[in-house]
């Protein structure tokens with residue numbers, strides 16, 4: 001639809017799979033097992049959103065909601081150098097917010113409506129969207145409550161994306177072993193958290209060495225198939 005813009009991931013392969021990059025006005029869910037590259041892609045997008053439009057960016061700022069304490073400024077510096085931007089400038093344009101529990105995470109997103117309205121923010125990352133909810137509402141007996149809170153949270157993020165034309169990227173760790181998913185559909189491989197909500201779901205999988213495999217699932221507007229990208233010292237590449 002109108003005004004939708006795209007942010008490059010740093011990998012041409014991955015951009016092509018996504019129809020040109022990560023879209024604004026949309027939630028993109030990155031899901032996959034530990035080490036599959038979710039956090040690395042989130043770091044890269046926080047840098048790349050700052051690039052000029054002819055280089056695949058939106059000349060905008062990023063908000064990085066970090067629920068697991070895995071955000072690293074050193075990694076941002078490396079990636080900034082990797083795209084030829086001044087690391088100090090790049091770091092200034094990323095608002096890193098540590099969310100200490102699910103209640104805090106929800107409150108942060110509520111506050112973002114004012115923040116995004118008054119600033120040139122073009123990307124909002126929630127890495128990961130599920131970890132606090134899973135820790136606080138464990139087991140099958142809490143599944144309905146957790147899903148209800150998570151759905152409301154996702155709905156807020158969707159509104160944020162839509163109203164302010166920003167890209168929202170969420171991550172969700174899923175277990176590689178289906179025998180240990182305990183009947184929780186959001187933890188099974190293929191069991192992404194977006195459910196049938198609008199958005200793009202990208203499944204990430206480890207491959208040889210620094211190679212990773214990405215697959216877009218349930219996206220009628222995108223071609224089917226997989227692609228390979230790499231996590232390098234300088235960031236996400238082919």
Ligand code: ATP
Nearest residue numbers: 033034035036037038039040041173210231232233
């Ligand atoms: P989790 O579910 O545990 O959060 P994740 O999907 O977020 O996992 P990432 O943290 O994105 O996984 O990926 C970690 C991988 O990224 C490491 O195993 C390593 O291969 C690669 N990596 C991290 N930092 C660098 C770096 N500076 N240079 C090269 N590769 C790196």
Ligand code: MG
Nearest residue numbers: 038039040070
């Ligand atoms: Mg991670």
